[in-house]
Amino acid sequence: MVSYIDYKQAPLKYTGQIRLFDEEAFAGMRKVCNLAACCLDALADMIKPGVTTNEIDRFVLAFGAREGALPADLNYRGYTHTCCTSINHVVCHGIPDDKPLREGDIINVDVTFILGGWHGDSSRMYPVGTIKRAAERLLEVTHESLMRSIEVIKPGVRLGAVGAAIQRYAEGERCSVVRDFCGHGVGQLFHDTPNVLHYGEPDEGPELREGMIFTIEPMINLGKPGVKVLSDGWTAVTRDRSLSAQYEHTVGVTATGCEIFTLSPKNIFFIHSA
Numbered sequence: 001m002v003s004y005i006d007y008k009q010a011p012l013k014y015t016g017q018i019r020l021f022d023e024e025a026f027a028g029m030r031k032v033c034n035l036a037a038c039c040l041d042a043l044a045d046m047i048k049p050g051v052t053t054n055e056i057d058r059f060v061l062a063f064g065a066r067e068g069a070l071p072a073d074l075n076y077r078g079y080t081h082t083c084c085t086s087i088n089h090v091v092c093h094g095i096p097d098d099k100p101l102r103e104g105d106i107i108n109v110d111v112t113f114i115l116g117g118w119h120g121d122s123s124r125m126y127p128v129g130t131i132k133r134a135a136e137r138l139l140e141v142t143h144e145s146l147m148r149s150i151e152v153i154k155p156g157v158r159l160g161a162v163g164a165a166i167q168r169y170a171e172g173e174r175c176s177v178v179r180d181f182c183g184h185g186v187g188q189l190f191h192d193t194p195n196v197l198h199y200g201e202p203d204e205g206p207e208l209r210e211g212m213i214f215t216i217e218p219m220i221n222l223g224k225p226g227v228k229v230l231s232d233g234w235t236a237v238t239r240d241r242s243l244s245a246q247y248e249h250t251v252g253v254t255a256t257g258c259e260i261f262t263l264s265p266k267n268i269f270f271i272h273s274a
């Protein structure tokens, strides 16, 4: 059975308990999550045909450094870059390289900064120039599935309701939900309890309580849900090579609902194709 603990009473390591955070923690999360959101906003002007994902990676590193933030990805389990850049049929954990983006690509950039000891984790999709209608629809469905799942969050609801909302919407739109990766508790640790599944039943999982902080980051495919990890040990791709999309917010449970920490200051979390 899952148990809950006041974060100030818990050691700074994985314990399997769900941490409950206070206003001081929420203030720290607001700051770092806003920085991640500002960085993702700034990338919208940069992402065009011809730009390489290494250029995006260097931009993210410099953006954080200007504000005194470190990238959580760098050296995480041996990862050697600042962010993840997942193009087309890459589901997640795409590694930046020197290949230029091409007109019609869709790319997810996933950024996690650490500031004042707090982790801010968010990702979005960017259309590269003009994209096909099927790709545009996938981005709409993925974004909408995330936002619908956030709407169900309040104390007393079970975490399974979050995944159920994503699955019901995405599958209703003839898309599929990736099972192999999930959202996660986040705060002073990058990946903490609980696992946030993007599918399931509303009466499953731990009960949501005020003060919980976690990510929701559905990966939705146009084809089948199966994925495989390439021999680099990171890059996850769809087995059927169908397009995949992902959006990620970091949220906190409040007394009456939830606060989205990674909202876009420019209101460009979802970008329509050119």
Ligand code: MF3
Binding pocket: 072, 073, 074, 076, 077, 079, 083, 084, 093, 110, 111, 112, 121, 217, 248
């Ligand atoms: N930001 C990813 C997440 O949403 C994790 C990336 S870990 C890395 O949880 F090592 F691949 F960078």
Ligand code: CO
Binding pocket: 121, 183, 184, 215, 217, 248
């Ligand atoms: Co995450």
Ligand code: CO
Binding pocket: 110, 111, 112, 121, 122, 123, 217, 248
């Ligand atoms: Co992330």
